[in-house]
Amino acid sequence: MSTQHFLIERGAPLTGAAPGLPPERWIQAFPEGRWSAWSGLLAALAPDDGVWVSVERPDWEQRVGDVLQRQPGARVIVVSAVPQEAEGLRALQAGARGYCHQVALPQVLRDVEQTVRLGGLWVGAELVQRLMSASRSALERSAATSREPDLSRLSDREAQVARLVAEGKSNKEVANRLFISERTVKAHLGAVFDKLGVRDRLQLVLRLSGQG
Structure with missing residues (x-):
């Protein structure tokens, strides 16, 4: 069974999250999920796992590519506190399978994960x-x-x-x-x-x- 990972960065907290943690709603959506910095993610990442990356990381596009290079079977979802079309396009070009709001409701986040896991893409209609x-x-x-x-x-x-x-x-x-x-x-x-x-x-x- 695939595991959901959230890539965190030590330091300033993400929108909707306590320091060192993913957004609270993500934790509610995936209570069995894992979160870690880059080295910890690489150690735990397995084929078919989901990896969530926030655009609040300055290196988010590079990390999307790094994840897919290390584990081509992984499914990357990019989240943003203020989703924008241009940013969503960049996420898709980087190889992400989904792009959604960082503090979406837990059920929406689960829907995103399921859609991506089944081979689809999750992006805004616009x-x-x-x-x-x-x-x-x-x-x-x-x-x-x-x-x-x-x-x-x-x-x-x-x-x-x-x-x-x-x-x-x-x-x-x-x-x-x-x-x-x-x-x-x-x-x-x-x-x-x-x-x-x-x-x-x-x-x-x-x-x-x-x-x-």
Whole structure:
């Protein structure tokens, strides 16, 4: 069973937390969770564990990358006392699987953990919409200048699926547009993820929009 870890920094307390501790609501959400400084985290980290990192750490982006380099199977969630779209995008680009409010209710934090553990991403709806819009704009610019994103590793059909998904189309909408089954769309999408080295639809959007 995976363990939830909160990376703390000795010194000034985090928003919503006592000195040397994670936010109180995080402790309520994960009473069996662990918190430690960097060296302690590395000693305890196991595959599939969750690691929560606050943006109040000045080195938070570097630490996200360090965690994933040390344990690629870990799932990193970045928390912020004042969530912002630009910051959320940076978290995703660093490799985080989730981005949420640092003092969210315990049930929300558990929902974030479950979503990420099951392979999803947790970000605000506004950020998702922004990424979709950026992807559509990037694809339109590419078409206008004949400089499309590099999809040379994909088959023609896989490239079609990738572009439609990046525009925000659901599997059903892609299937209807291309006159194929949803099962076939899923198969093509899996191949797209493997060939482009992305984990999910949102990372695909980031790649095609030039932000990932």
